[in-house]
Amino acid sequence: MKTKTAAAKQPSDAGRSVALGSFFDSTPFRALICFVAPVTIFGLLLASEGKSVFETYKTIYFSIFGSVYGIGEVVIRATYLILTSIAAILPARVGLANAGGEGQMAMGAVGTAVVGSTIFSRLVTPVGIPMMLLAGMFFGALWAGIGIYCYMRLGMNETLTTILMNYISTFIIAMLLFGVLRDPKGWNYPQTVQIAKQLRFNMYFGTRMNVGIFIAIAMAFFVWFVINKTKAGFVIRTIGGNQNAARFAGINVKKVQALVFLAAGAVAGLAGAIMIVGVEGRMRTGAGETMGFMGFLAAGMVKNSPVLAILSAFLIGALNVAGNSMEIKTGLPAASIQILIMLVLLTIMTVGGKKKS
Amino acid sequence: MDEVNITKASIKHRIEMGMRMVTEDPLRDNVVPGFSVLQNMALVGIPPERRRGDIDWEAMQKQFESFDSIKTLGVPASNRITRDLSGGNVQRVAFARAVISNPKLLIASYPSRGLDVATVNVVYNTLLRLKAGGTAVLLISEDLNELYAISDRIVVLAANTSFGPFDPKELDMKELGKIMLKGQEMENEDKNSSSEAAV
Numbered sequence: 001m002k003t004k005t006a007a008a009k010q011p012s013d014a015g016r017s018v019a020l021g022s023f024f025d026s027t028p029f030r031a032l033i034c035f036v037a038p039v040t041i042f043g044l045l046l047a048s049e050g051k052s053v054f055e056t057y058k059t060i061y062f063s064i065f066g067s068v069y070g071i072g073e074v075v076i077r078a079t080y081l082i083l084t085s086i087a088a089i090l091p092a093r094v095g096l097a098n099a100g101g102e103g104q105m106a107m108g109a110v111g112t113a114v115v116g117s118t119i120f121s122r123l124v125t126p127v128g129i130p131m132m133l134l135a136g137m138f139f140g141a142l143w144a145g146i147g148i149y150c151y152m153r154l155g156m157n158e159t160l161t162t163i164l165m166n167y168i169s170t171f172i173i174a175m176l177l178f179g180v181l182r183d184p185k186g187w188n189y190p191q192t193v194q195i196a197k198q199l200r201f202n203m204y205f206g207t208r209m210n211v212g213i214f215i216a217i218a219m220a221f222f223v224w225f226v227i228n229k230t231k232a233g234f235v236i237r238t239i240g241g242n243q244n245a246a247r248f249a250g251i252n253v254k255k256v257q258a259l260v261f262l263a264a265g266a267v268a269g270l271a272g273a274i275m276i277v278g279v280e281g282r283m284r285t286g287a288g289e290t291m292g293f294m295g296f297l298a299a300g301m302v303k304n305s306p307v308l309a310i311l312s313a314f315l316i317g318a319l320n321v322a323g324n325s326m327e328i329k330t331g332l333p334a335a336s337i338q339i340l341i342m343l344v345l346l347t348i349m350t351v352g353g354k355k356k357s
Numbered sequence: 358m359d360e361v362n363i364t365k366a367s368i369k370h371r372i373e374m375g376m377r378m379v380t381e382d383p384l385r386d387n388v389v390p391g392f393s394v395l396q397n398m399a400l401v402g403i404p405p406e407r408r409r410g411d412i413d414w415e416a417m418q419k420q421f422e423s424f425d426s427i428k429t430l431g432v433p434a435s436n437r438i439t440r441d442l443s444g445g446n447v448q449r450v451a452f453a454r455a456v457i458s459n460p461k462l463l464i465a466s467y468p469s470r471g472l473d474v475a476t477v478n479v480v481y482n483t484l485l486r487l488k489a490g491g492t493a494v495l496l497i498s499e500d501l502n503e504l505y506a507i508s509d510r511i512v513v514l515a516a517n518t519s520f521g522p523f524d525p526k527e528l529d530m531k532e533l534g535k536i537m538l539k540g541q542e543m544e545n546e547d548k549n550s551s552s553e554a555a556v
Contacts (some may be wrong), residue, residue: 229411230411231411231412233411234396234399234411234412237389237391237392238389238392238400241389241390241391241392242385242388242389242390244385244386244387245386245387245388245389245397245400246389246400247368248368248378248380248386248387248400248401249372249400249401250368250369250371250372250401251369252369
């Protein structure tokens, strides 16, 4: 009798453990972990600092969803982050790492601000705004071009050059804003002259939201389309898959890599241009800061998929907005929200991806 | 080649002139692991057909099914992902890809590597058929039986020197082996010693 029950029990036990295993592997469970784990760890951290965990999370929630303005701010940051993450994704698809989205975006922004207040200032809206965006792309590509030139001709590591060029761009822009580009009527603020009125985006719902987000989303889908559905994309995927095979197939690997890198710089520059045309209207020190770095993280979070980067950009954008109001409400520094962002990133990278078979 | 010096020609130019190559390690040099067999075939194999800016994969599939050498070599199904294939199957893909375009010059480095006896025979027959069709075949191998089975002329590369060309009908394997070893004695290093044969 005893043996019988044991024998009868065994298969059902085995069945249950299999079902349980597949439950732990299932996507909803993984998604749940990606939410619960960082929130718990960050909560413990808050408690150890003597802050009220509940109050802090309430602040985070309401700063994001509590007002139209909050949502608008999230959308604005997501706009930049989508574009800067694409600037990291494109080179990653041909085996390069562009960590210079920050500098490329800033250079695009300052370039746009300058042409918008000088040579483009008399253009009418339908011509002027596209020209402004193209100008931003040009300056972003130019800055990326220096990095890729160092890689191609001088054999310097492209990740390091682009990271270091972020600092160079920060200081060059500071030099310009405190020097030749400073608005003479700007009460001595380190900022450029405002760009012409007709070159600005309209803002909606009383927030700073503008059409930039649609440009960014369209760009994400466009990049996905080019990579997956075109002949050029096939070349890119070949290089990304095996550079030797690409070379033996007669593909000029370095040339394609250089072009893709320039395109990435252009996309980061576009983020800068949208920032000037949309929200800022002029370049000032610190505008769009950390958006390039965060875009790089947004790309890593989704394993370099341009369409999924839209989601990770919104997530990081939301947490970024929450950080600002957390500083005001709870007295924690805004940077502490970055702990939460990194925790989310790490959990996603640990359990989020497909299990290797 | 065609009386043109190609020492400095780019790989793309060489391919356009009708050169094809099967390297000794296709997984490292020739195929993209994440691609399907068909996608890998599109890299210097099946001539790509375009449709609206993209490669017309349906037309490529039809072409894939139309080639005899793909069938006789037993190339795996076109939708299989190359990463999941065995070494022999990858070799089939790389070799079939090189021969379907009827090249003018085929450089085949260890083309029978990892293949079963039957497929090795198909490979040899394919090489001989190409030769009859006017293709110059440069076979690089260390397998003397293989070289003797299908070569017209054999050149030994050893100790940074080339010996030959020899006619396999006049020189037997032992003699050839001695020449290979002689090179080794001169340099005391056998890594460079490989035999080449022009069919």
